């Protein structure tokens with residue numbers, strides 16, 4: 001989207017207040033995300049009121065899924081389009097508001113990677129490797145608005161990574177709705193990782209959204225036969241639940257034991273690995289016994305990071321029509337209970353990190369301090385390490401850091 005915008009002559013403004021166009025990239029995954037989108041639009045409308053010429057443009061999943069509602073219920077929005085048109089954002093906005101095109105011909109932008117993001121100054125960037133999903137989990141609305149699974153061609157991904165590295169990006173996080181389906185077989189995903197190793201100046205490659213099934217297992221086993229030193233010791237694999245009964249109701253495969261095996265395999269083949277997973281509580285029919293299974297799973301599998309979601313019935317999904325919907329206050333209590341159990345475990349782990357030394361990437365340098373991140377922590381999801389600003393460092397630099405202290409999720413350290 002940013003490449004298309006810059007191709008049409010748009011530039012980033014220093015502040016939202018001084019922008020001619022205020023773009024909001026929206027999510028519509030679950031109820032909380034939808035509410036956040038609406039709140040963000042209403043906040044943006046207040047800014048727009050003070051800056052009369054500013055145009056509010058809503059893009060992304062929310063505007064794709066609720067195009068009619070945006071038109072009828074959010075008059076604050078001047079223009080909107082969905083995820084399928086990100087790559088033509090510049091021309092769409094330009095023609096909607098009668099702007100003169102900055103490019104002489106369209107061919108410049110047509111030939112560029114459609115998923116490129118110009119992120120000058122950033123040490124990391126997400127890189128999309130596929131879009132859509134064919135899994136059909138019964139709670140999930142994503143396939144409705146992201147469509148069927150399709151790969152991004154390897155050459156497009158490589159071009160994007162090279163371009164990102166040229167702007168200073170040193171870590172790419174491979175994102176999608178279903179990463180391990182890339183290329184239809186585990187070898188294709190491994191080939192992708194190998195190909196990315198050829199991109200000069202990239203230090204770290206991180207795999208995200210690995211469905212906990214046989215394909216992820218095969219990829220992890222395959223890592224043992226490949227030389228992939230840039231791959232960080234990290235696995236993100238969303239299990240969504242730990243009770244077999246609930247997993248089947250959610251139309252997902254696997255079970256508690258199998259998930260533990262996959263987590264342990266990651267820790268074996270990538271020494272020092274940490275695992276992030278997510279769990280959705282409150283799916284219709286969930287009982288106290290199912291929640292006990294989740295608690296037992298956390299105790300035995302010990303994921304280092306955990307995202308917890310409260311179920312919300314999403315229109316168009318099979319789950320929305322099931323009987324036995326769990327009242328939201330019960331769901332929230334379950335989420336709190338599981339979170340507290342996880343946090344107890346997590347606090348002990350944080351304490352154990354003190355005194356250890358980790359390879360860290362500098363994300364940000366400020367007057368007084370440096371914000372860095374261990375290889376075991378994903379950007380914008382996991383914790384960071386605060387360091388005293390003792391040397392001239394830039395985003396993307398790698399340093400060895402000894403951990404000196406911890407808070408709930410973040411750490412403090414010194415460069416050694």
Ligand code: SF4
Pocket residue numbers: 133134135136137140141142143177178211
């Ligand atoms: S695998 Fe993920 S994106 Fe695909 S349907 Fe299931 S929850 Fe949704």
